[in-house]
Amino acid sequence: MEEIIEHHVEEEEEEDKEERRRSQAPSFLESLAGSSGTHSNTPGSTQSSHRLLAYSDALISIIATVMILPVAHTKIGDNEELKESVQVLLTTKIGVYLMTFLIVTVAWAAHVRLFQVIVRIDDCLALLNLACMMLITFLPYTFSLMATFPENHLGILLFCGCVMVIGLMQALVVVYAFSRPFLLNEQIQSSEDQKVYKHHILQVILKVPIMCFLASIFSFIFLQLSYVLLAIVIFLPYISQFLKWCRSKAIGQEEPPDPELLYRPSEPLSKERVEAFSDGVYAIVATLLILDICEDNVPDRETVRTVYNGSLVSALRDYGPEYLAYFGSFVTVGLLWFVHHSLFLHVTKTTRFMGLLNTFSLAFVGGLPLAYQLTHEFPRNSHNELEAIQVSCVIIFFAGINQLGIWVVALYSEQETLHPYVHYAGREHVFMLAKLALYPCVALGTFFLTCILSKFSAPIFHLMEIAVPLAFVVLRLLVRAALAVLRLLLCPERPNPRTVVEEEDALVI
Amino acid sequence: MEEIIEHHVEEEEEEDKEERRRSQAPSFLESLAGSSGTHSNTPGSTQSSHRLLAYSDALISIIATVMILPVAHTKIGDNEELKESVQVLLTTKIGVYLMTFLIVTVAWAAHVRLFQVIVRIDDCLALLNLACMMLITFLPYTFSLMATFPENHLGILLFCGCVMVIGLMQALVVVYAFSRPFLLNEQIQSSEDQKVYKHHILQVILKVPIMCFLASIFSFIFLQLSYVLLAIVIFLPYISQFLKWCRSKAIGQEEPPDPELLYRPSEPLSKERVEAFSDGVYAIVATLLILDICEDNVPDRETVRTVYNGSLVSALRDYGPEYLAYFGSFVTVGLLWFVHHSLFLHVTKTTRFMGLLNTFSLAFVGGLPLAYQLTHEFPRNSHNELEAIQVSCVIIFFAGINQLGIWVVALYSEQETLHPYVHYAGREHVFMLAKLALYPCVALGTFFLTCILSKFSAPIFHLMEIAVPLAFVVLRLLVRAALAVLRLLLCPERPNPRTVVEEEDALVI
Numbered sequence A, B: 001m002e003e004i005i006e007h008h009v010e011e012e013e014e015e016d017k018e019e020r021r022r023s024q025a026p027s028f029l030e031s032l033a034g035s036s037g038t039h040s041n042t043p044g045s046t047q048s049s050h051r052l053l054a055y056s057d058a059l060i061s062i063i064a065t066v067m068i069l070p071v072a073h074t075k076i077g078d079n080e081e082l083k084e085s086v087q088v089l090l091t092t093k094i095g096v097y098l099m100t101f102l103i104v105t106v107a108w109a110a111h112v113r114l115f116q117v118i119v120r121i122d123d124c125l126a127l128l129n130l131a132c133m134m135l136i137t138f139l140p141y142t143f144s145l146m147a148t149f150p151e152n153h154l155g156i157l158l159f160c161g162c163v164m165v166i167g168l169m170q171a172l173v174v175v176y177a178f179s180r181p182f183l184l185n186e187q188i189q190s191s192e193d194q195k196v197y198k199h200h201i202l203q204v205i206l207k208v209p210i211m212c213f214l215a216s217i218f219s220f221i222f223l224q225l226s227y228v229l230l231a232i233v234i235f236l237p238y239i240s241q242f243l244k245w246c247r248s249k250a251i252g253q254e255e256p257p258d259p260e261l262l263y264r265p266s267e268p269l270s271k272e273r274v275e276a277f278s279d280g281v282y283a284i285v286a287t288l289l290i291l292d293i294c295e296d297n298v299p300d301r302e303t304v305r306t307v308y309n310g311s312l313v314s315a316l317r318d319y320g321p322e323y324l325a326y327f328g329s330f331v332t333v334g335l336l337w338f339v340h341h342s343l344f345l346h347v348t349k350t351t352r353f354m355g356l357l358n359t360f361s362l363a364f365v366g367g368l369p370l371a372y373q374l375t376h377e378f379p380r381n382s383h384n385e386l387e388a389i390q391v392s393c394v395i396i397f398f399a400g401i402n403q404l405g406i407w408v409v410a411l412y413s414e415q416e417t418l419h420p421y422v423h424y425a426g427r428e429h430v431f432m433l434a435k436l437a438l439y440p441c442v443a444l445g446t447f448f449l450t451c452i453l454s455k456f457s458a459p460i461f462h463l464m465e466i467a468v469p470l471a472f473v474v475l476r477l478l479v480r481a482a483l484a485v486l487r488l489l490l491c492p493e494r495p496n497p498r499t500v501v502e503e504e505d506a507l508v509i
Helices: A003-036 A050-066 A068-072 A082-117 A123-148 A154-179 A186-190 A194-221 A223-251 A271-296 A301-307 A312-317 A320-346 A352-365 A368-375 A383-412 A427-452 A458-490 A497-508 B003-036 B050-066 B068-072 B082-117 B123-148 B154-179 B186-190 B194-221 B223-251 B271-296 B301-307 B312-317 B320-346 B352-365 B368-375 B383-412 B427-452 B458-490 B497-508
Strands: none
Touching (some): A050 A123, A050 A271, A050 B271, A082 A123, A082 A154, A082 A223, A123 B271, A123 B320, A123 B458, A154 A194, A271 B050, A271 B123, A271 B271, A320 A352, A320 A458, A320 B123, A368 A383, A427 A458, B352 B383, B368 B458, B383 B427, B427 B458
């Protein structure tokens, strides 16, 4: 059972060694650079990039998620049918949210790859990175413009302008970092062909700005074409990755990765940054909920005096469903985070496809504030209420099923992506699967319940949400009991409890 | 110049060693526990607490900051005098914001101390922690109730109820962790008197719930007294810390800390978690700004057609000041983060007093969305506009001066709290001081400019904000030039550039 800990420690040790190698390299490289003449001034104070990256992750994850607020704040009249309203929403605001989420995630992935090459920073790089962040946070606004005025080319021009400036800044970052090689990844530092790397990285980075430049020119001639170009920019990495994965699975053998080029799109994402980004999304979603409560559900002094005869308790009683909805949604977000956390404890490397599934999962998690708004907005036992619950179930289902997808994909190449103690069908393996399957199953079950039972209501739904943590505990006991029964059936001759414990260990290893 | 890196590496190595010691301890302690009979079942899968803490930090920092939104969203009529409106705001919403920020920070500090004792987690602890988080995110709502209905005891009862439940859960966490000693800090694990530790920690944790219990009882008898009790709960750690610090400075000698009790209130906070919490606050403040832009500044289709004759460009031109305000505010937040980041690169240990100053600095940073709202809300050249700029200057000034305070306090005990290369008056030291002094000076200067020049306007203010990064570059050059001149004046006999570089290094060390 101690393998988890020891494995982590080993990893840390390795990271630590690498860190040491990296940090010792500068003095060596400085002398090299000094003699070759490419680098003349003193290195100045370089810093570990850890905190800059953590801050960038926090910023990007919040920006990706926060665009759900305009969706959630859209008022839906009680008279209208929810379906129609949702369709109207779908065409514009949900579109803006999803587009923002995907494009911001693409920008984030590019940022991750860039800072896998540049491992140390100095003040100049930190300021350049902040300028990039400022433009990335401006992207959602350009999407809002595009969605509201799709026939006007101003939105697309603004968007392309931002992307081009971001691209140029990133190119500047690369040029700057290569002029001070002690900032770079150790692999590139020790390579003799730094110029090849530099040109390759610049090529990859400048591809997107060039496509945006084309799109902005086409926007004057033929607007639809520039939207198509933009869609290609956004989805190309996803589509190409998916096609490659399908092909490699169909043929049965993977293409050997080019060991020369570190900066290839199929390079796995840094696990630490995937976790930081996901944490940001879960945290902002959980807190957006209470923000609505605080802004909308504090009764007015005047209302309490006139409508409720000065009784605050009875005024608050009317908000009961909101509190229930809040706690239900918070529990759901918290437990989805908990499952994600458990999952990534077992993961050693995130491939691009796993990152893609994680993005999809997070995009649905970001939709939870919408589910929260919908489920407490409608009068009880109305048709709309049932449909709101169904929308919530769909959102939770897809958030959960994509997490399950990450696990399935990780199992395909478990030697590379998972810790050895979850490889085979031990207790940890079964338990992880049970954890991951819980939310999709519950969501699916609830969905069908709403179809059958017309008496199903939002409070019941929220009570179910709050009850799910108990299911985790029950699950754990069930898995243990099932394994114990199996053990008794298979080897009933061992009465010594110590041996059973040992065997349990053996199962896990 | 390499000391920074090497020092970091050394630290990491030490942390790493400690980590290894900790993780090896369980097997030893298990056998101990097994023989003494206090611990019978298998340890289960324990995990490093790193990610749980990062997620908690993100949640708590967002919750602390997000209550500025109701303040910023308060509409101030153009006719009213800003001063009066601000006074009305001050009494309720700003009060709620500050109270929330301080109480949430107290809860966070308690959380930090708790998880300095418990260094590993398992699923059960993770779920308990999430439940605590849920109740912490509910605290702002109880404050809103208290502020709106100060004469009703419902708000205070709800608040006390939440705090008591949080306290009981934390006590449960402690009891659970002490029943599985491999989850604990190595120092406590190897101690023989675990029970003493446990009782001491439980005493400290349960102090606050007990005071809240008293406050909730007094709320039925004499409401004012329970508010006083609550204020004591919130401010006691700060006041006692401040008094202790004053006394130790006045007498000139510090009390020797009790080496037996790890869990004392004066225990320095984990630097990593202070950074994570601060990052969360800066990130949410930076993104709250763009949220307002996206929700409010996308023109209506109908308006554009009727008012602007279908010209989107002229419609957007009216929003010009908003964009400028956005970029100005983002730059300010970004650079305050940058200064904070530079400062904490030099810090090795955060004492409680430094943590307190950091909290104050962050509370003002959280006020920046208010500054942003005020500065672009009023018509140009009105009296209100100038006062809005003055409010912004005050907020920025206090955010900056508290950062400077952290540095000054750190210098008081520099042997413990700072890296050795910034101890003496080297280049890094001067440069750090210049960075820290920049924002307070600019804010103070701008404040006096607004008093003298009646033509000073919000766009000029925002352009100034955007221009500050250039000041950083100029500063760097100025510091270098000044040091070079000093060197020439003091030792003009050395013509060899190599020697100068070496001497520069010597200055830094």
